[in-house]
Every structure is written in structure tokens, then in C-alpha cells.
Amino acid sequence: MDVTRREAILSALFGAGSIGLRALATGLPMSVLLNPRTSLAEACAMKEHAQYLIWATSGSGDPANANVPGTYDDPGIAHSLLPEMAPTPMTLSGKTYTAAKPWASLPQPVLDRTCFFHHTTLTNSHANEGKVLKLMGAVKRQEMLISLLAKNLAPCLSTVQVEPASISGEVITFGGRILPALTPVGLRDVFVSPKNPLSNLQALRDADLDRVHEILKQSGNSVQRSFLDRMATSKNELRNISDSLIGNLATIRANDLDGQITAAVSLIQMNVSPASVIFIPFGGDNHSDANLARESAQHVSGCAAIATLLQRLQTAKLQDKVTFVLMNVFGRTLNRPTRMGRDHLGNHHCTVITGKRIKGSVVGGVVKSGSDYAATPIDSKTGLPAMGMGADIPFGDTLGAVGKTIAAAVGLSSEVISDQITTGKVVTAALA
Numbered sequence: 001m002d003v004t005r006r007e008a009i010l011s012a013l014f015g016a017g018s019i020g021l022r023a024l025a026t027g028l029p030m031s032v033l034l035n036p037r038t039s040l041a042e043a044c045a046m047k048e049h050a051q052y053l054i055w056a057t058s059g060s061g062d063p064a065n066a067n068v069p070g071t072y073d074d075p076g077i078a079h080s081l082l083p084e085m086a087p088t089p090m091t092l093s094g095k096t097y098t099a100a101k102p103w104a105s106l107p108q109p110v111l112d113r114t115c116f117f118h119h120t121t122l123t124n125s126h127a128n129e130g131k132v133l134k135l136m137g138a139v140k141r142q143e144m145l146i147s148l149l150a151k152n153l154a155p156c157l158s159t160v161q162v163e164p165a166s167i168s169g170e171v172i173t174f175g176g177r178i179l180p181a182l183t184p185v186g187l188r189d190v191f192v193s194p195k196n197p198l199s200n201l202q203a204l205r206d207a208d209l210d211r212v213h214e215i216l217k218q219s220g221n222s223v224q225r226s227f228l229d230r231m232a233t234s235k236n237e238l239r240n241i242s243d244s245l246i247g248n249l250a251t252i253r254a255n256d257l258d259g260q261i262t263a264a265v266s267l268i269q270m271n272v273s274p275a276s277v278i279f280i281p282f283g284g285d286n287h288s289d290a291n292l293a294r295e296s297a298q299h300v301s302g303c304a305a306i307a308t309l310l311q312r313l314q315t316a317k318l319q320d321k322v323t324f325v326l327m328n329v330f331g332r333t334l335n336r337p338t339r340m341g342r343d344h345l346g347n348h349h350c351t352v353i354t355g356k357r358i359k360g361s362v363v364g365g366v367v368k369s370g371s372d373y374a375a376t377p378i379d380s381k382t383g384l385p386a387m388g389m390g391a392d393i394p395f396g397d398t399l400g401a402v403g404k405t406i407a408a409a410v411g412l413s414s415e416v417i418s419d420q421i422t423t424g425k426v427v428t429a430a431l432a
Contacts, residue, residue: 009190010197012180013160013272018204020160021197024241024270025204027233028212029158036212036220049411050156051323051355052268053275054309055146057170058328059129062282063295063342064302065331065350068116069097070362077334077366077373080292084300092116092360102303110310114354115430117405118364118375118385119398121330124346126285129329130171138400138423145403146275147174148420152412153274160272167260167267168279184259187266188252191245198242205238244316245269257281257301261309269316280305280326289341310354323355323410327402334366334373347374351402357409359432364398383429393425400424405431 014020015030023030071077072087079085079100088104089096092111098104106114121128122136131137133144143151146164151174154162166172166179173179191198209232216225233241248266252259257280264276282302283295306324313319331349332342348366365385366373375398377391378384386392393401400423407417408426417426 005186006190009182009186012182013190013267013270014197015160018197020270020272021201022204022208023158023160025201025233025238026208026212027231027237028208028228029231030160031158032212032228032231033208036215046152046411046413047156049357050153050274051357051410052157052318052321053146053149053153053164053410054264054268054322054324055164055275055277056280056324056326057129057133057168057277058279058281058284059126059170060281060284060328061124061126061330061332061344062284062298062328063286063292063332064282064299064326064328064352065118065345065348066295066334066342067100067299068103068350068352068362069099070116070118070350070365071334072098074366074368074373076368078336078339080296080299081339082291082293082296085292085296092362097362100299102299106303106307107310110307110354112360113356113358113432114352115358115361115363115405117351117353117402117427117430118362118366119349119351119378119402120347120375120395121349121399122346122396124330124344126329126344130173132327132329132399133172135399135403135421135423138403138421140420140422143175143420144173145406145421146172146277149407149410149412150174150273150275152416153410156411157274158271159274160270163273164275164277165264165267165273166277167263168277169255170277170279172277182263183255184252184263185255187263188249188259192250196246198246201238201242202235205233205235241269257305258308261305261312265309265312265316265318268318268322282328283332283342286332287341287343292339292341295342306352306354320356323353323358323406325354325406326352335371345372347372349375351406353406353409353430355409357411357432359430361430363402363405363427363430378427380425380427381429383427393427397424401427 090104363383376385378393379386
């Protein structure tokens with residue numbers, strides 16, 4: 001990698017003056033390093049609940065919706081007959097459901113904090129992925145939901161940048177501009193070298209802590225000094241952080257899914273961005289897919305990738321600080337008895353949400369609609385399908401509802417959610 005490219009990546013990741021690296025080295029918020037005479041605590045009403053996000057999305061319209069819990073009650077819904085996709089019981093919050101074997105095989109601690117949220121995306125066009133990520137206009141100022149969430153989470157998490165980190169190759173926008181793509185291999189090449197920036201963390205730590213201590217000794221108070229001592233990273237902790245990051249990044253071999261997962265977890269460990277975008281295939285645009293073979297194979301690999309991601313977060317002690325979301329542009333047709341592939345279906349999709357503040361659950365469901373199926377209206381308090389007068393989330397508002405529920409799960413206030421997302425309601429039954 002040439003020096004100019006390397007410096008550009010470092011500047012993008014860590015800001016002017018390597019302030020992000022210095023925050024990583026010291027364990028102190030960037031605001032403290034920039035101005036030690038501040039209160040040493042950024043104002044953030046939702047700081048306690050703020051979560052990082054890892055968001056998987058695809059414009060292919062993968063058939064993940066066809067094999068989740070909630071689609072096995074109606075025998076008219078077609079599923080793969082291959083043994084690796086066998087209908088399998090699974091438990092969510094003490095209630096038994098049926099799903100394809102790969103979903104049911106996720107570790108129980110993962111299922112205990114996973115919601116399968118049935119909804120419409122209001123489109124069946126690949127070209128509308130960006131619009132779906134904007135909740136089809138329900139997010140104010142045509143912002144993508146992930147960008148809205150990142151904008152509100154960044155101050156609470158004290159991340160280097162406000163913008164999401166785009167690792168997947170999918171087009172992600174922030175404030176109307178397309179974000180540059182960051183490749184896992186590019187990230188590896190910056191950090192895994194004899195003169196990598198992580199090798200200088202101890203010197204950065206010592207210099208900044210000495211500087212801040214001197215300032216507070218002269219003009220600080222006992223509360224500020226106590227806060228500094230609690231927040232400051234020890235040398236042993238720092239050495240472990242550096243060794244762990246370099247070791248993890250060195251395992252990246254390609255810009256594939258495993259590389260994306262490693263990069264996403266590492267960016268959180270370095271506190272670069274509040275949100276990262278990756279791509280997990282679950283069958284792709286499978287109009288022609290004999291015996292749903294590709295759908296089956298990618299469900300096995302896709303669910304395994306989710307389990308790997310969550311295991312790596314646990315190893316990094318981030319399992320309670322990160323929420324994972326799988327949301328694509330649309331679902332696929334459910335009524336294909338020949339099992340030779342699936343077409344586009346805008347009336348039904350299932351977003352998968354996993355995190356500390358998520359309750360193991362199935363929200364909404366499916367109902368026969370014309371020649372195929374559609375997502376049902378939802379009761380926001382119970383999360384159950386609700387037809388007629390019992391539904392306070394009508395079919396057309398279910399996309400907004402999943403957006404609001406994700407926003408609540410990652411820590412946005414009810415005031416911000418109500419103001420910034422104009423349709424739907426938070427489904428409280430999905431929240432832990």
C-alpha cells in the first residue's frame with residue numbers, strides 16, 4: 001500500500017492529529033483529550049443504553065424471509081426439502097416455534113436476544129435498497145436509518161467519526177453523500193506492518209495522560225481527577241488491546257464475509273464508528289434455484305456467520321454493547337410449490353435483530369394475500385399479528401415500526417424516535 005493511501009485511511013479512521021488513536025491509547029473520550037478542563041463526561045441522555053451497530057444488508061433480495069419462525073404454520077408456504085433445512089423446533093423466551101434448521105441451530109444465548117420481525121418493505125425492486133434503508137421516506141430528510149442512528153449514537157459512544165463505516169460494498173449514504181467503501185484487506189494492510197500505528201499506543205498513552213494530569217493538577221477538582229483515574233487505560237490493558245487487534249487483523253485474507261466480520265469487530269474495538277455495514281448472503285436473487293439448493297447452502301453459511309460474529313463480539317467482551325441487524329431490500333415469494341426458485345416479494349420481509357436490549361421473539365407474521373403472502377398488521381404491545389381493529393400498526397406502517405424498534409433497542413430516546421421516524425410504532429414486546 002502506498003504511503004498516500006495509507007495516510008488517507010489513517011486520517012479517515014482516526015481524525016486529525018490521530019485523536020482517535022490517542023483516545024484508544026488512553027481510554028479517555030476525545031473531548032477530554034481536546035479540552036481536559038471540560039467536565040470529563042459528554043452530555044448524553046441515552047449514554048447508558050447506547051449500542052454500536054453491525055448492520056448486514058443486501059440489494060439482492062435474499063430469501064431469508066422464507067425460512068424464519070412464523071413461516072411454518074401455513075402448509076402452503078414452500079420450504080427447501082433438503083435435510084440441512086429441515087423444519088426444526090426452537091425456543092424464544094420460553095415459547096416454541098419452528099424454523100429452518102440453520103436458524104434453530106443458533107446458540108440458545110443468541111436466540112434468547114433475537115427478534116424475527118415480519119414486515120413489508122413496500123417495494124420489490126432491487127434498485128430501491130437505498131429507499132428501504134430510508135424506510136421508504138419515513139426517516140426525515142431522506143436519511144438512511146443506519147445513518148440517523150449513527151448520528152445520534154456517536155456522541156454517546158465518543159467515536160472518532162459520526163458516519164457509519166461501509167465495509168460491504170453496498171451503497172450507504174450519510175447526509176445525502178455516498179460514503180467511501182473500506183475494505184477488510186485495506187484495513188489489514190494499514191495495521192499489520194512493522195511500523196503500524198498500534199505499535200505506538202503506549203507512547204501516546206503516557207504522553208497524553210501526563211499532559212492531562214498536569215492540567216488537572218493545576219486547575220481541576222477531585223471529581224475530575226477521580227474520573228480520569230477510573231477511565232485511564234492501564235499499560236497491561238493497552239498491551240492486550242494492541243496485541244488483540246493486530247492478531248485479529250492479521251487473520252484477514254480477503255474482502256470476504258469473514259474479513260468483513262473481523263473488520264467490523266476491530267473498528268468497534270478501536271471506537272472508530274458507531275455503525276458498520278457488512279453483507280451476509282442468504283440465497284441471493286434466486287429466481288432459478290433448483291431444489292432451492294443455493295438458498296439452503298447460504299442459509300447454512302449465513303447463520304454460521306452470524307454465530308461467528310456474535311462469538312467474536314463475546315471474545316472481545318462486546319456482546320452487551322453491539323446490536324446486530326439483518327435487513328435487505330425485500331423478501332422472496334413464499335408460494336412456490338415447484339421449489340425451482342423464488343421471485344421478488346415486496347409484501348413480506350423479515351428483519352432479524354440481535355442484541356442485549358432485544359427479547360427473543362417473533363413479531364408479526366404472514367397471511368395469504370392474492371396468489372402469495374404478505375406481512376400482517378401488528379399489535380405494538382404484544383407483537384402479535386393483529387387483523388382488523390386490534391392492529392395499531394397497519395400493514396403499510398410495519399416498515400416504520402421495525403425502524404423505530406431498532407432505534408429504541410440501540411438507545412435512542414422516544415422523543416428522537418417520534419420526531420425523526422414518521423410512521424409506525426415501537427413494538428415494546430420485542431424489547432428486553
